[in-house]
């Protein structure tokens with residue numbers, strides 16, 4: 001078994017849990033934690049009995065950014081040659097739906113990690129922000145791109161240019177967060193949402209996530225073409241036949257994830 005140092009990993013039912021666990025650094029993301037989160041997420045993605053993944057931190061911090069102390073002394077050339085944090089691309093490419101359950105700080109790379117997930121649930125103690133400008137840099141794990149797509153240009157520009165943190169209520173109002181719950185309820189709420197997703201048929205979940213992803217990076221015409229092909233392909237799955245038969249027979253479906 002893999003020995004994780006910076007995360008805790010657990011499968012409960014059909015839900016894979018990844019808990020960031022570097023409390024001494026407010027879960028700041030270093031190379032080690034990137035490697036571990038990516039390994040855990042891709043292992044859950046490969047497991048046929050996992051239908052949803054939850055990523056969370058502690059009540060005080062989801063993740064307070066990329067690890068500043070690790071990056072500080074590097075040159076641009078070193079960052080570039082090592083493709084510093086490039087492996088996060090594999091996290092974003094996970095086919096299984098991923099839920100971020102955020103409490104406390106989700107700053108910089110922490111906010112960007114949440115943005116790589118499909119659903120963001122927040123506790124009333126959550127704070128989001130891209131403070132990189134104050135460090136003389138900019139978001140480097142997708143923040144400028146995903147925030148513009150998620151919030152629109154003007155709100156994203158304000159956050160990236162000022163570095164201002166927003167609380168959970170504002171994050172919900174601007175559409176970053178699906179729902180805000182009391183901190184004590186966050187993990188139960190994440191579990192409920194994850195279970196709801198994980199009991200759906202896997203081929204349709206993969207297709208839905210892939211189509212949603214295409215919406216972020218294509219024209220409407222390309223996206224509609226992708227959606228239609230994915231829709232057609234699902235008619236070759238056992239779960240489509242079962243789902244529609246169950247509807248007709250007025251009984252719950254029994255999906256086999258094929």
Ligand code: CO8
Nearest residue numbers: 025026028064065066067068069084085108109131140141
């Ligand atoms: N990196 C390293 N260590 C951190 C980080 C971080 N991002 N955040 C907190 N820590 C450490 C602190 O240094 C401190 O350690 P120590 O006890 O050894 O001094 C410990 O965690 C606790 O932190 P604080 O004492 O500061 O706790 P407070 O409650 O007083 O403050 C804050 C909490 C406001 C969250 C504060 O810690 C803070 O401002 N942190 C930095 C936030 C930040 O600027 N994040 C952005 C980082 S840059 C980034 O994410 C770029 C991403 C893109 C990279 C892509 C590369 C390709």
